[in-house]
Amino acid sequence: MYIREIQKKNPNSTKVFISHRLIESVRTPRGPRQRVVINLGQLDLPKEKWKELANRIEDLVRGYENSTVPLSAGIETLARHYTKQILRKQRNEKKECGILENEQDFRSVDINAASSSDGKTIGPEHAGLEAMKALGFFDLFRQLGFTDNESNLATLQIVGRLVHPGSERELQRYAKEQSALDELLGCDFSSYVGHNMLYRNSDLLFKHKETIERFLRTHSREIFSLGETIILYDLTNSISKSLMI
Numbered sequence: 001m002y003i004r005e006i007q008k009k010n011p012n013s014t015k016v017f018i019s020h021r022l023i024e025s026v027r028t029p030r031g032p033r034q035r036v037v038i039n040l041g042q043l044d045l046p047k048e049k050w051k052e053l054a055n056r057i058e059d060l061v062r063g064y065e066n067s068t069v070p071l072s073a074g075i076e077t078l079a080r081h082y083t084k085q086i087l088r089k090q091r092n093e094k095k096e097c098g099i100l101e102n103e104q105d106f107r108s109v110d111i112n113a114a115s116s117s118d119g120k121t122i123g124p125e126h127a128g129l130e131a132m133k134a135l136g137f138f139d140l141f142r143q144l145g146f147t148d149n150e151s152n153l154a155t156l157q158i159v160g161r162l163v164h165p166g167s168e169r170e171l172q173r174y175a176k177e178q179s180a181l182d183e184l185l186g187c188d189f190s191s192y193v194g195h196n197m198l199y200r201n202s203d204l205l206f207k208h209k210e211t212i213e214r215f216l217r218t219h220s221r222e223i224f225s226l227g228e229t230i231i232l233y234d235l236t237n238s239i240s241k242s243l244m245i
Helices: 047-061 072-095 123-137 137-141 148-163 166-176 182-183 195-207 209-223 236-244
Strands: 002-009 015-028 031-041
Touching: 002 047, 015 047, 031 072, 031 182, 047 072, 072 166, 123 137, 123 148, 123 182, 123 209, 137 209, 148 166, 148 182, 166 195, 195 209
Parallel strands: none
Antiparallel strands: 002 015, 015 031
């Protein structure tokens, strides 16, 4: 694998747009060809480090967790980030080709060389996500005009508060390092979730607070066959005690 720089010009201006792609050579009946593995976006990395990054990504895709050469923390982080995207793309392509999950696919594995990394939780997140689907949250988000990113962030904030209560900074860490909620949603929180973005999305949810509450009240009654109930609280003793103090 190697990295190629792509330059595109806007015909209406002199500005040049630069992006990078990870390329691999493949054998075809017509001879060797180059194939785009994944678009890397605009890579902020010195050119002399490109081959080092490409080699590390190739090792990770093949299952070699430990690098045979010393790597900087930045190279290792980028390599793991892009490897996750490549593996997700491969899984999606496999599903599109109609390969069923229950089909037999035997492989030989060296169990002495097997290791695990980036372990994340998925059980509580799955339960929270299914509850949101049952309550109709995602239909509501579409009606309110939420973008896909806003809908995913709102899901993170709702499920995150349920499973892992904490500050926005802690929620950001949870989303990137601990939770597999983004896998269930088909996105990648590590690429765009920041605490400032979470603050802005909280403001968006608060803006539609009354609409969301009315929607949930109606759907909860329908799902659980609830009737209208009025609850009266007698606060006389509490008030008296507070006045005496």
